[in-house]
Amino acid sequence: MLVIGIAGGTGCGKTTVVNHIIQELPEDQVGVITQDSYYKDLSHLSFEERTKVNFDHPRAIDFDLLCEHIEALKKGGAIEQPVYSFVQHNRTKDTLRTQPRKVMIIEGILILTNPKIREMMDIKIFVHTDSDERLIRRLRRDIIDRGRDIEEVLNRYQNTLKPMHEQFIEPTKEYADLIIPNNKRNTVAIDIVRTIINEKLL
Ligand SMILES: Nc1ncnc2c1ncn2[C@@H]1O[C@H](COP(=O)(O)OP(=O)(O)O)[C@@H](O)[C@H]1O
Numbered sequence: 281m282l283v284i285g286i287a288g289g290t291g292c293g294k295t296t297v298v299n300h301i302i303q304e305l306p307e308d309q310v311g312v313i314t315q316d317s318y319y320k321d322l323s324h325l326s327f328e329e330r331t332k333v334n335f336d337h338p339r340a341i342d343f344d345l346l347c348e349h350i351e352a353l354k355k356g357g358a359i360e361q362p363v364y365s366f367v368q369h370n371r372t373k374d375t376l377r378t379q380p381r382k383v384m385i386i387e388g389i390l391i392l393t394n395p396k397i398r399e400m401m402d403i404k405i406f407v408h409t410d411s412d413e414r415l416i417r418r419l420r421r422d423i424i425d426r427g428r429d430i431e432e433v434l435n436r437y438q439n440t441l442k443p444m445h446e447q448f449i450e451p452t453k454e455y456a457d458l459i460i461p462n463n464k465r466n467t468v469a470i471d472i473v474r475t476i477i478n479e480k481l482l
C-alpha cells in the first residue's frame with residue numbers, strides 16, 4: 281500500500297486537491313481518510329462548550345485511533361471511519377466503512393505533526409496557500425457549508441487558528457517531500473501526483 285499524506289493550513293485547498301487527484305483514478309484502488317473524521321468525541325460537553333474548543337491544536341485529534349486505523353488498513357483490514365459534523369462540533373453516530381486500497385490518501389491540517397503517522401507515510405505533501413487567501417476561502421466555505429457566520433470565523437481565526445497554524449502547522453512544511461503552491465489551481469502538480477499514483481497502480 282502506498283500512503284500519501286496531504287497537509288497544509290485550513291482553506292489551502294487540501295480537500296479540493298485530493299478530489300482532483302482521485303478524479304479519473306480507479307475508485308476501487310484509491311481511498312481517502314480525512315483527519316477531520318478523527319476529532320475527539322466531545323459528547324460529554326454541551327454545544328456551547330464545544331464551540332469554545334481549540335480545534336487547531338494537535339490534542340484535539342484522536343491520533344491513537346487514526347494510527348490504529350492506518351495500521352489496520354495496511355494489514356488489509358477495513359475500518360469504520362468516524363463521520364464528523366462541523367455544525368454540531370462533534371462526531372456523529374455514523375461511520376463510513378473504508379476498505380484498504382492500493383493507494384491511501386490521508387489529508388488534514390495536523391497530520392504531519394504526529395511522528396508515528398509521518399513514519400507510516402511514503403509520500404508527504406504540503407499544500408501552500410498564502411494566509412490571506414486561505415482566510416477568504418475559509419470565510420466563504422464555513423458560512424456556506426459549515427453553518428458559521430463572519431464573527432465566528434474571524435474570532436476563531438484570531439484566537440486559535442492563526443497562532444496554532446504558526447506554532448504547529450507551518451513548521452511541518454519541513455517534513456514535506458513535495459510542496460504544492462495552490463494560490464491558483466495547480467493542474468501541473470495534480471498531474472504529477474496522479475502520475476506517481478498511476479505508476480504504483482500498474
Ligand atoms: N486553487 C483554488 N483556487 C480557488 N479556490 C480554491 C482553490 N482550492 C480550493 N478552493 C476553494 O477554497 C475553499 C477551501 O478549500 P478546501 O479544499 O476545502 O480546503 P482545505 O481542505 O485545505 O481546508 C473551497 O471552497 C474550495 O472550493
Ligand SMILES: Nc1ccn([C@@H]2O[C@H](COP(=O)(O)O)[C@@H](O)[C@H]2O)c(=O)n1
Binds near residue numbers: 290388
Ligand atoms: N468543530 C470544528 C472542528 C474544526 N474546525 C476547523 O476546521 C479546520 C480544519 O479543517 P479544514 O477542512 O479547514 O482543513 C480547523 O482549522 C478548525 O478550526 C471548526 O471550525 N470546527
